[in-house]
Amino acid sequence: MKNYAILFLLVSAMFNAQQFTKKDTLKGSDTQFRDFWDVKKYELTVEPDFEKKLVSGTNTISFEITKDVVNPVFQIDLQQPMNYKIIATDEKLCSSKRDGDFIFIETKKAYKKGEKHSFTIQYWGNPTIAKNAPWDGGWVFTTDQNGNPWISVAQEGIGSSVWLPTKDIWSDEPDNGILMKIITPKDLVGVGNGRLISTTEEKGKKIFTWEVKNPINNYSIIPNVGKYVNFKETYDGEKGKLDLDYWVLDYNLDRAKRQFLQVKPMMNAFEFWFGPYPFYEDSYKLVESPYLGMEHQSSVAYGNHYINGYLGRDLSRTGVGLNWDFIIIHESGHEWFANNITAKDQADMWIHEGFTCYSETLFTEKFMDKKSAETYIQGLRYNIRNDKPIIGKYGVGNEGSSDMYYKGANMLHTIRQVINDDEKFRQILRGLNKDFYHQTVTTKQVEDYINQKSGIDFTSVFNQYLRTAKIPVLEYSQKGKTLKFRYSNTVPNFKLPIRINGNQTISPTEKWQSVQLKSKNPVEFDRNYYVELMGS
Numbered sequence: 001m002k003n004y005a006i007l008f009l010l011v012s013a014m015f016n017a018q019q020f021t022k023k024d025t026l027k028g029s030d031t032q033f034r035d036f037w038d039v040k041k042y043e044l045t046v047e048p049d050f051e052k053k054l055v056s057g058t059n060t061i062s063f064e065i066t067k068d069v070v071n072p073v074f075q076i077d078l079q080q081p082m083n084y085k086i087i088a089t090d091e092k093l094c095s096s097k098r099d100g101d102f103i104f105i106e107t108k109k110a111y112k113k114g115e116k117h118s119f120t121i122q123y124w125g126n127p128t129i130a131k132n133a134p135w136d137g138g139w140v141f142t143t144d145q146n147g148n149p150w151i152s153v154a155q156e157g158i159g160s161s162v163w164l165p166t167k168d169i170w171s172d173e174p175d176n177g178i179l180m181k182i183i184t185p186k187d188l189v190g191v192g193n194g195r196l197i198s199t200t201e202e203k204g205k206k207i208f209t210w211e212v213k214n215p216i217n218n219y220s221i222i223p224n225v226g227k228y229v230n231f232k233e234t235y236d237g238e239k240g241k242l243d244l245d246y247w248v249l250d251y252n253l254d255r256a257k258r259q260f261l262q263v264k265p266m267m268n269a270f271e272f273w274f275g276p277y278p279f280y281e282d283s284y285k286l287v288e289s290p291y292l293g294m295e296h297q298s299s300v301a302y303g304n305h306y307i308n309g310y311l312g313r314d315l316s317r318t319g320v321g322l323n324w325d326f327i328i329i330h331e332s333g334h335e336w337f338a339n340n341i342t343a344k345d346q347a348d349m350w351i352h353e354g355f356t357c358y359s360e361t362l363f364t365e366k367f368m369d370k371k372s373a374e375t376y377i378q379g380l381r382y383n384i385r386n387d388k389p390i391i392g393k394y395g396v397g398n399e400g401s402s403d404m405y406y407k408g409a410n411m412l413h414t415i416r417q418v419i420n421d422d423e424k425f426r427q428i429l430r431g432l433n434k435d436f437y438h439q440t441v442t443t444k445q446v447e448d449y450i451n452q453k454s455g456i457d458f459t460s461v462f463n464q465y466l467r468t469a470k471i472p473v474l475e476y477s478q479k480g481k482t483l484k485f486r487y488s489n490t491v492p493n494f495k496l497p498i499r500i501n502g503n504q505t506i507s508p509t510e511k512w513q514s515v516q517l518k519s520k521n522p523v524e525f526d527r528n529y530y531v532e533l534m535g536s
Contacts, residue, residue: 020396026075026102027159028346028397030171033075033104037063039167040116041176046164046223047183047205050149053141055163056124057183058087062176063167065115074105074119077161077168081125084165088120101161127163130154133291134301138162142290144227144249149188150290151225152301157399160218168218171344171440177212177282182223184208189228191247193221193299194282212298213281215438217342220297224287229253235267235284238276242267243283252288255306260286262328269366270333270359275430278340278437286328293327295334295356302327316379320364320372333359336433344440347392349399350466351446354390354408355429361409377413378527380406386469391443401469410530411465417528418461418497419454428453460494465530472496472531474508481517486510489532499526 025031045057061076078084079101086096086105094106105119130138130153137158144150153163161168182190184206192210200207228247235242244263248256263286271277277284282298289301292311304311304327314321337359338352357380365373383406390408392400401407416425431453432446447462464472472494476485487494487508497507501524506515517523525533 020393020398023100024396024398027077027168029395030169031075033073034167034169034172036065036067036069036072036111037074037167038066039063039172039174041174041178042164042166042221043179044164044221045181045183048139048141048151048223048225050141050151050225053126053129053139054124055082055127055139056122057164057181058120058122059165060088060118060120061165061167062116062118062174065111065113065117067113068111070110072107072111074107075167076103076105076119076121076165077101077159078103078121078123078165079128079159079162082123082127082163082165083125085122086119087122088118090117103165121165123163123165127153128158130291134294140290144251146227146251148227149185149225150227150249151223152289152291153222154291154294154301155222156219156294159397160221164221166218170217170342170346173215173217173342173440175215177214177216178221180210180212180221180223182208182210182225184225187227188225189247191224191226191228191285191287191299193285193297195243211282214279214297216297217339220295220299220339222294222296222299222301224289224299224301226288226290228288231257233264235264237267237280238271239280242277242280245283245285246287247285248288252306256288259306259325260328262325263332265367266324266329266332266363269363270336272366273359273362273426273429274336275433278335278433284332284335293331295331295338295352297335297339300328300331300335302331304328314379315383316376317382318375318379320368320376320379321360323368323372324363326360329360329363330356333363340433340438341436342440344442345394346397346399347394348441348443349392350390350404350408351441351443353404354412357405357409358412361413374528377409381410381530384410386471388469390466403469407465407530411461413528414465414496414530415450415454415458415461417499417526418456418458424454457495460491461496463491464494464496467491473534474498474525474531475534475536476523477536478517478523480520482514483517483523484512484514486512496529496531498529498531500524502526 041062044059094108096105128138134154139153159168180192184190190208194212197211198209229250233244279298285299286302289303292303294301309322310326333356337355343351361373361377388401390400390404392398470489473489
């Protein structure tokens with residue numbers, strides 16, 4: 001039998017110098033309690049109780065052993081104050097013990113690589129209630145405008161273990177998907193991820209069974225309960241007929257039918273830029289939610305009140321963003337970046353948000369025109385704070401700066417300018433989604449891929465924009481036809497060539513250089529590069 005208390009001390013010491021806790025490490029690392037088993041499927045039931053603000057159900061966790069181990073300890077994540085009981089297993093258990101938000105299942109057995117097993121865990125309790133979903137995370141128990149119960153959960157940051165016993169780490173998605181049964185009062189509807197495969201009644205309640213066939217990140221596993229109605233359409237996509245499925249509150253049906261006309265143009269744009277929608281088997285779905293929105297896989301949460309922009313505002317301050325519904329576009333973009341390609345560690349969350357924020361620009365280019373798209377991405381720079389690096393601390397569930405959105409998008413736009421071949425850039429985006437299809441990845445894998453496929457070494461660019469809070473400063477002075485220039489405020493050996501005057505390219509370094517211009521007119525720098533200009 002392993003002494004898991006000693007292992008606690010080992011993992012808690014890993015990040016002591018950075019003042020992270022044992023809890024942070026257990027939550028965010030592939031610990032000795034996680035690194036020998038791979039989740040294959042979750043089969044769960046969930047029943048929210050509106051009056052008591054209670055959630056209860058079961059979860060069967062099917063898994064495969066990935067290496068030979070003897071008497072291992074399994075870590076299951078379930079946050080306080082939720083309760084649990086192991087009700088079925090094919091394992092020889094010694095005991096299960098709880099330490100805060102973690103359940104440790106001790107076994108008395110030698111396991112061989114390739115063996116398949118399961119645990120079934122009953123859970124119940126009053127979960128954390130979100131104060132400001134989706135940003136702070138937790139359950140939402142509210143009512144619609146007619147006083148009907150309306151229930152959901154937001155859990156990207158806090159994790160699905162806020163209510164559900166899971167292996168709650170981004171790097172391990174259930175390879176064979178999930179089966180989720182949502183139990184509701186008979187006058188309400190339960191909406192989950194994937195496809196609705198059955199609706200039954202039992203003891204005066206309804207049971208809605210939803211199936212996801214593809215791998216799914218844990219924070220996307222979301223039950224919704226409300227007075228929903230449904231309408232459908234199909235999209236002729238790159239992989240054939242794609243079912244578009246919409247679940248909205250009954251009194252918003254007409255508004256939804258008008259606003260959701262934007263879905264097909266969105267799908268057309270994103271399949272053009274990123275490749276086929278990654279979850280044809282599970283359909284595409286918009287579900288009206290009691291908060292602004294989230295990228296729940298095959299079940300995108302929509303709460304933008306059926307108006308364009310971001311709750312009627314344009315985040316770019318240019319007016320361009322008022323031509324489309326921000327939540328439909330942004331959250332659907334996550335189906336490719338976050339749901340298809342998922343970061344292994346929350347420190348690399350820019351992979352989700354940087355690419356998806358840039359998807360707004362790419363949609364605008366396809367839906368409107370390139371000039372409008374460039375106006376939009378440049379306008380987003382007003383939101384960049386440059387407070388800390390975009391990449392967070394690894395292994396402790398730590399996100400980097402919120403600049404992962406707007407700065408991450410502008411970094412990608414800058415890289416696109418250097419490649420200077422829109423078709424090649426498009427094929428890189430499509431290639432990422434094809435070659436990392438349904439996979440979890442690291443920043444290094446994405447960096448290496450872009451470097452290889454572009455034929456350009458962007459290492460210093462990634463280091464500058466992802467790993468520092470500094471923006472490159474391009475210092476320059478012009479006398480007649482002579483332009484002097486250099487970079488400052490950069491990482492060592494920073495390499496970022498920039499176009500000037502439409503078609504001339506300069507390659508600044510940290511040392512002063514000069515070039516001859518064709519005329520004495522003031523130099524014009526291409527504003528599509530995210531650098532700070534400092535003339536003298």
